[in-house]
Amino acid sequence: MIYDCLIIGAGPAGLAAAISAKKNGLENIMLLERDNRPGGILLQCIHNGFGLHYFSEELTGPEYAGRFVKEAEELKIQVKVSTMVLQIEKGEGENPLHKVTAINSKDGLMILETKTVIISTGCRERTRGALLIPGSRPSGIFTAGSAQRFLNIDGYLPGKKVVILGSGDIGLIMARRLTLEGAEVKMVLEIMNYSAGLARNITQCLENFNIPLKTKTTIVQIHGKDRVTGVTIASVDDHRQPIPETYEYVECDTVLLSVGLIPENELLNPLGVNLDAVTSGPLVNQRMETSIKGIFACGNSVHVHDLVDFVTEESLLAGKSAAEYVNKRCEKISSIPLVRGNRVRYVVPQKIDLSANDDKSENLRIMYRSTEVYRSVSVIACAGQKELARQKKRILRPGEMQIIEIPYEKIMEIKDMALPVTISIELPEDLID
Amino acid sequence: MEEINNTFTTNNKRSMTCIICPMGCPLEVIMDGNEVSVSGNNCKRGVDYAKKELFSPSRTLTCTVSVLNGKRPLVSAKTRGEIPKDLLLAGMEKIRRLRVNAPVKQGDILEKDFLQTGFDLIACEDVEKL
Numbered sequence: 001m002i003y004d005c006l007i008i009g010a011g012p013a014g015l016a017a018a019i020s021a022k023k024n025g026l027e028n029i030m031l032l033e034r035d036n037r038p039g040g041i042l043l044q045c046i047h048n049g050f051g052l053h054y055f056s057e058e059l060t061g062p063e064y065a066g067r068f069v070k071e072a073e074e075l076k077i078q079v080k081v082s083t084m085v086l087q088i089e090k091g092e093g094e095n096p097l098h099k100v101t102a103i104n105s106k107d108g109l110m111i112l113e114t115k116t117v118i119i120s121t122g123c124r125e126r127t128r129g130a131l132l133i134p135g136s137r138p139s140g141i142f143t144a145g146s147a148q149r150f151l152n153i154d155g156y157l158p159g160k161k162v163v164i165l166g167s168g169d170i171g172l173i174m175a176r177r178l179t180l181e182g183a184e185v186k187m188v189l190e191i192m193n194y195s196a197g198l199a200r201n202i203t204q205c206l207e208n209f210n211i212p213l214k215t216k217t218t219i220v221q222i223h224g225k226d227r228v229t230g231v232t233i234a235s236v237d238d239h240r241q242p243i244p245e246t247y248e249y250v251e252c253d254t255v256l257l258s259v260g261l262i263p264e265n266e267l268l269n270p271l272g273v274n275l276d277a278v279t280s281g282p283l284v285n286q287r288m289e290t291s292i293k294g295i296f297a298c299g300n301s302v303h304v305h306d307l308v309d310f311v312t313e314e315s316l317l318a319g320k321s322a323a324e325y326v327n328k329r330c331e332k333i334s335s336i337p338l339v340r341g342n343r344v345r346y347v348v349p350q351k352i353d354l355s356a357n358d359d360k361s362e363n364l365r366i367m368y369r370s371t372e373v374y375r376s377v378s379v380i381a382c383a384g385q386k387e388l389a390r391q392k393k394r395i396l397r398p399g400e401m402q403i404i405e406i407p408y409e410k411i412m413e414i415k416d417m418a419l420p421v422t423i424s425i426e427l428p429e430d431l432i433d
Numbered sequence: 434m435e436e437i438n439n440t441f442t443t444n445n446k447r448s449m450t451c452i453i454c455p456m457g458c459p460l461e462v463i464m465d466g467n468e469v470s471v472s473g474n475n476c477k478r479g480v481d482y483a484k485k486e487l488f489s490p491s492r493t494l495t496c497t498v499s500v501l502n503g504k505r506p507l508v509s510a511k512t513r514g515e516i517p518k519d520l521l522l523a524g525m526e527k528i529r530r531l532r533v534n535a536p537v538k539q540g541d542i543l544e545k546d547f548l549q550t551g552f553d554l555i556a557c558e559d560v561e562k563l
Contacts, residue, residue: 060495154507200455
């Protein structure tokens with residue numbers, strides 16, 4: 001049997017993609033999920049704050065995931081759980097058929113043929129090993145997400161006296177969660193001079209529980225033989241190098257690392273797909289298609305999101321695109337690269353592929369992040385000297401993804417100019433000519 | 434007028450971050466007798482938040498509750514509204530001792546009128562019976 005669409009990962013991205021693919025006319029769809037139930041990372045995010053944009057309601061992670069799981073059930077979309085995808089083999093020719101190898105203990109080894117694949121595999125956490133934090137290797141060192149899983153799914157308290165490295169949202173959320181469950185969170189350390197997480201989380205997770213946040217500080221050594229006994233912390237200079245005179249010992253039995261998320265793309269790497277060096281995810285066009293025909297990607301596996309609402313939007317688009325690819329074919333007429341300009345860390349999509357049956361009434365939505373915190377700036381999309389869109393922003397933070405929209409007809413105006421579209425951030429001073 | 438929970442900085446002015454939505458607008462709140470004026474908000478919910486935060490700061494409590502005879506040991510749960518902030522840790526003490534029987538369905542009331550706040554503690558997901 002040849003599938004229309006196989007979706008790898010049944011978290012919020014995969015679920016939305018599947019629902020959208022089905023609603024846009026695809027019949028043979030299947031979700032492949034390695035965990036024992038669909039829902040993805042949201043299942044362990046028991047806190048509030050999801051769905052404010054998409055549902056105009058504040059939901060917990062499981063509630064948000066639950067809505068999409070239920071809708072997928074109502075649409076009778078097949079889900080195989082406890083199933084691991086081992087590899088993808090890309091098909092050749094005009095209408096490539098891709099082969100997905102997956103395994104579970106019920107069906108054994110399966111090699112599934114499909115017209116489209118949607119990669120919604122989420123992301124993984126950066127580890128202590130990746131940071132090369134010196135010291136011994138006692139137990140009690142967790143990535144924040146693993147600690148969250150042990151606590152919220154399995155019911156274990158990871159430790160009693162905790163130091164958290166990294167002030168991204170996962171670290172902040174876990175600071176609060178651990179405190180509520182009776183642990184002492186001694187401090188959250190952040191190597192930059194600003195927190196990467198949402199301002200609201202600084203307030204509701206740290207300030208509200210009197211947990212200190214030390215910026216420009218890192219861990220230089222972890223101590224302990226069988227179990228963590230403490231850490232040595234240090235202030236860092238402007239090059240993020242520890243300053244020896246500031247070394248200070250902090251007693252603790254647990255270290256949580258919230259030091260970065262990396263899109264999970266082990267399945268795509270062997271296929272020679274084009275990757276974005278900044279996001280570590282695949283390059284995609286405005287339809288969420290990768291550089292391989294018929295392989296799409298969405299959610300955290302493309303770039304790490306802050307709000308699941310935007311994952312949902314992006315994934316609905318990916319599912320619709322997969323359906324259009326199978327049913328209508330979108331023959332590429334021309335391509336325009338989308339590139340990052342001044343003060344922009346990355347843009348997604350990285351490419352615009354124009355085709356004859358594009359919906360010309362749809363604005364092009366470009367997601368981007370700033371490299372640093374900026375205030376009172378203008379964000380400009382332009383092709384050469386020609387300005388295509390502009391927005392004013394009171395404040396831009398690297399930890400808060402932004403969206404700029406370009407009307408489709410503006411793209412049509414520049415499509416033959418052989419120029420990329422650049423998104424850049426202009427400071428107030430720059431605008432004075 | 435209720436007692437204000439946090440001291441003001443000089444000139445009865447206080448800064449706070451609104452936590453209603455991910456924008457996290459930085460608010461400036463000025464107390465002038467009984468009048469409270471709020472600036473820095475990007476929507477009117479921020480004004481309501483600032484006033485509430487001054488006089489009766491409240492939070493939704495999200496947690497996990499032990500499940501007996503279920504396919505999973507825990508169910509994610511939340512209070513159906515915002516309870517006084519200073520009851521959060523006491524609330525957790527109660528939750529630690531709570532046991533609910535499977536099956537649990539999303540929306541089920543796990544404890545009615547939690548801590549007499551007027552809000553129920555409800556399940557956020559399903560847990561099937563073993």
